[in-house]
Amino acid sequence: MNLRSSPLLFMEGRDQETPPLPLPIPSPPTNPSFLFAQPHLPSPNSSLIFPNISHSQPLVLQDNLHDLLGLLSAPPPTPSGIPNIAHDNTNDQIMMPSLETAPLTISDNAVARSPEEVAIKDKIRRAASSSSKNRKNTVPKVVFQTRSPDDILDDGYRWRKYGQKSVKNSKYPRSYYRCSHHTCNVKKQVQRLSKDTSIVVTTYEGIHNHPCEKLMETLSPLLEQIQFLTRPVLM
């Protein structure tokens, strides 16, 4: 397992007047279960993808994803439901917690590996271009890839699908989701790479303005138990 590689992550809409991504985390977590405890992470059979996919060993999530101790030792969930990502404003880089950083820089010189990646890079470029023209109308975006047999990754939030489109040069459609929470306007796009069908590209747009329901569901009984155990005992 190569924890020193950085996952393939892109960030859009940086340096805007919109709320920034939740950052930074105070100190690098040392507990290896941190990664597994993120409420957004997919099923135990999934893995994060590192930039050099062909050479890096994917980080396969393990059964301790749902390890309650890991959950409790993890930092609080991010408002966006996406990983706690440290963002280096000076170098336009984002970093994944728990991974020592060799952060991936968005570069025009980067060699795209597939039509989807070309499209993603193009999209980022256009978003960056338009955001410089109209800085108030952009929202933070994070694109990341996950190796998973499932298209729908359980990130702890509830999503409603509102569209699906076939994408040029891709045999897999792109699905569009909105957060089901009535006051929340976060969207995500999910698309499987045609070049490597085991990879799912997920794009989050916006920041959740409500807690992660699944995490709260998980924690509520525990908190009740803690309250019960710590109640004053009458002798």
Next chain:
DNA sequence: CGACTTTGACCCGCGC
């Protein structure tokens, strides 16, 4: 019955 998915239609920005 409410929440969600499916899917064709529509809208809009962009390149030519």
Next chain:
DNA sequence: GCGCGGGTCAAAGTCG
């Protein structure tokens, strides 16, 4: 101006 491609809408269908 036109066509293309991506994103969204909304009605109908499905599911628990």
